[in-house]
Amino acid sequence: MSRLLGWARGATPKHSSHPSPAQSQEDLHAQQIAIIEDAMSHAAMIMNDDIDGAEEKLRKGNSTFHSLGMGVCIFMRSVLGFEKGVMLEASNRLYDTENAAWDEMRKAQKEAGSSTTLPGKIYPPGSEHALVLAEAQLMSAIVAVLHESLTEGIKGFYKLRKAYITLDGIMQSESAYLKQQGIKLENGKDIMLNTTAPAPAKSADDDDDADLEFTDAAESGIPTPDEYEGHLTKDLGDSAAEKIGQLSVNDDKKPRSAKAPGTPEVASDVFTNPIDAFVHSGANMCFGILLLIISMVPPAFSRLLSIIGFRGDRERGVQMLWQSTRFDNINGAVAGLMILAYYNGLLGFSDILPSDEDVENGAVMGYPKTRCAALLATMRQRYPESGLWRLEEARVLAVKKELREAITILQNNKESKMRQVTALNSFELSLDAMYLQNFPLMRDSFLRCIELNDWSHSMYYYLAGVAELELYRDAFHGPAEKTSESDMRLHKKKAEEYFRKAPTVAGKKRFMSKPLPFEQFVLRKLQKWEERAADLGVDLADAAGVSPAFEMTYLWNGTKKMQRPELDKAEQLLSWQRLTVSAEGAAKIQAEIDERALHDVCLSAVYRNQERIDEAKEALKSVLTINKLDIKGPTRDDYALPAAHYEMAVIAWAEVQNPKLRRPDGTGGDETAWKRTKLDECHSWLDQVAKWEGYVLDARFGMRVNTGLDTLSWYRREHPWAATT
Numbered sequence: 001m002s003r004l005l006g007w008a009r010g011a012t013p014k015h016s017s018h019p020s021p022a023q024s025q026e027d028l029h030a031q032q033i034a035i036i037e038d039a040m041s042h043a044a045m046i047m048n049d050d051i052d053g054a055e056e057k058l059r060k061g062n063s064t065f066h067s068l069g070m071g072v073c074i075f076m077r078s079v080l081g082f083e084k085g086v087m088l089e090a091s092n093r094l095y096d097t098e099n100a101a102w103d104e105m106r107k108a109q110k111e112a113g114s115s116t117t118l119p120g121k122i123y124p125p126g127s128e129h130a131l132v133l134a135e136a137q138l139m140s141a142i143v144a145v146l147h148e149s150l151t152e153g154i155k156g157f158y159k160l161r162k163a164y165i166t167l168d169g170i171m172q173s174e175s176a177y178l179k180q181q182g183i184k185l186e187n188g189k190d191i192m193l194n195t196t197a198p199a200p201a202k203s204a205d206d207d208d209d210a211d212l213e214f215t216d217a218a219e220s221g222i223p224t225p226d227e228y229e230g231h232l233t234k235d236l237g238d239s240a241a242e243k244i245g246q247l248s249v250n251d252d253k254k255p256r257s258a259k260a261p262g263t264p265e266v267a268s269d270v271f272t273n274p275i276d277a278f279v280h281s282g283a284n285m286c287f288g289i290l291l292l293i294i295s296m297v298p299p300a301f302s303r304l305l306s307i308i309g310f311r312g313d314r315e316r317g318v319q320m321l322w323q324s325t326r327f328d329n330i331n332g333a334v335a336g337l338m339i340l341a342y343y344n345g346l347l348g349f350s351d352i353l354p355s356d357e358d359v360e361n362g363a364v365m366g367y368p369k370t371r372c373a374a375l376l377a378t379m380r381q382r383y384p385e386s387g388l389w390r391l392e393e394a395r396v397l398a399v400k401k402e403l404r405e406a407i408t409i410l411q412n413n414k415e416s417k418m419r420q421v422t423a424l425n426s427f428e429l430s431l432d433a434m435y436l437q438n439f440p441l442m443r444d445s446f447l448r449c450i451e452l453n454d455w456s457h458s459m460y461y462y463l464a465g466v467a468e469l470e471l472y473r474d475a476f477h478g479p480a481e482k483t484s485e486s487d488m489r490l491h492k493k494k495a496e497e498y499f500r501k502a503p504t505v506a507g508k509k510r511f512m513s514k515p516l517p518f519e520q521f522v523l524r525k526l527q528k529w530e531e532r533a534a535d536l537g538v539d540l541a542d543a544a545g546v547s548p549a550f551e552m553t554y555l556w557n558g559t560k561k562m563q564r565p566e567l568d569k570a571e572q573l574l575s576w577q578r579l580t581v582s583a584e585g586a587a588k589i590q591a592e593i594d595e596r597a598l599h600d601v602c603l604s605a606v607y608r609n610q611e612r613i614d615e616a617k618e619a620l621k622s623v624l625t626i627n628k629l630d631i632k633g634p635t636r637d638d639y640a641l642p643a644a645h646y647e648m649a650v651i652a653w654a655e656v657q658n659p660k661l662r663r664p665d666g667t668g669g670d671e672t673a674w675k676r677t678k679l680d681e682c683h684s685w686l687d688q689v690a691k692w693e694g695y696v697l698d699a700r701f702g703m704r705v706n707t708g709l710d711t712l713s714w715y716r717r718e719h720p721w722a723a724t725t
Contacts, residue, residue, distance in 0.1 A: 043069035080420030291317030344395035352708035387416035443467035465498030649685035
């Protein structure tokens, strides 16, 4: 088992959660439970949009668990708002929590002496503090990576490594106990931690702590398995294995379930001890987030992470998060929020996913609509005042292509006690308005984002300008009786005003010392239009080419959320007739290789979502013949070519999922052979994009590619005929 204590050092905390050693073990245990319950109940107020109230209550406690709750408060503020000052405060507070948890963990282990797991307890002494340490390290790592400094980002990955090892120790101990009890673990997979990766050099002050390794069950005569193997099920009729994870830390006598329909029964009796319930729910939540996040990083970066010991596992990560949601505590709530954000947000960027039928049959890679709806209903019931869950409710509707209903919820959810939630709500409203092509609402909502959030004012101004540009084009080409010259001039003036404002506020936010990808995209796009305007002798607004509103819709994969009327209107938006320059100027714009490629990729995405597959393929033919060198340059839209390859992969997957699309080819009448051919085509296109050299917005397409590759791996595993030979 991995060594824990050589990876962290901490100062003595100001407060200790350990009572006097003169008290009995029963008293100590009862007091520890009371401390955890108090801290977790107050921390749960965060999920009800009451961070201020949570902080006020948590300040009254002096344990590491209260310190963790305070850390969660500032962490939520920082990741929801991306504000530099708040991130710095979060780093400092989480550092203090790490130090306190480290000291408490050492103290608990020393007080336990040579013993390891106490009778009736699943985890070794100090595990609850080890979990606090891991949670603080994980949150600190995320804040550091989101920070603008490369140095802070590197520190973040180092802390991520430490959190991995701490969680590894907890899970190994749990696995050993469960096997000892005859409880079988299903879906065996390794811990995804490369324990052979080089460890940091041991410093001189490590020697005095050599006896403080995090003790696992192997040292008490119970063999520790090499891997944690997943979910818990009954093996030999052990009554302790009937249900898992339905116990609240706040009430060990009246377990409350967050179980969704279709979820397998698992054992709550295993975790009747509230401390064990806290550790189990927290470890699953933390490890689930780690495995899920790492599984979604761009392919090139994921290869780098695997070298230093990080390998994601999307399926297992999602399963662990679902497991944590069974507990009615802050850990379960955070896990629920992450699951919904993943399915309604990150998975919404992707196209190559299992079918609804496959999901109903248990495909983890897909979107389980019924289960997510049940989880959301549970969270709405537990935290009725929170705008976060209403935001997720709107996202669910958007995924179901009910954009108007989603917008109604978001418009009624504008004001939250947490400004960061209000900002997220405004951004989601802006995107949905863009997909629905409600350009006045899109403009107003992005301008509102500028007031609420300082993450990327450059992008917000650009998108407000995009909305005005589309309104200008509507007025320019609209019936004379419905438009006025003054309206047309006003929209054009405002569009140019916002476009010129965007570069002046760019670069204020950075990611690991690098410019934000979308800000780079905006600057390149505006520079391209400025150069074109000078070349054609026209104004900036007239120099724009392919509908910038639909281009951004494509980059956010908003076409998945459009119904047929919106898709038909999007087809009109992409018409070259929408340009506002002379015929000669329009011909010059259309002659630009990257502009034409961008147009065809966007049009292909519309056709595909209209189920016009043959036309979607035809639109991509000319793009796929382009030489990479022809679209390189400081202002070229170089992402159009890899995007075309990705679109071909999506079309091939659509054909795999719908054999009715089959066309005559060399496979004759063999449907299985045809599907295998299309599956191989899909894999080949994705593989090409995964290995593509760097381009603007490669990380955004990288997430889609990773999801697609994971889906194909799942599909081949589930269908023996599809396995590679």
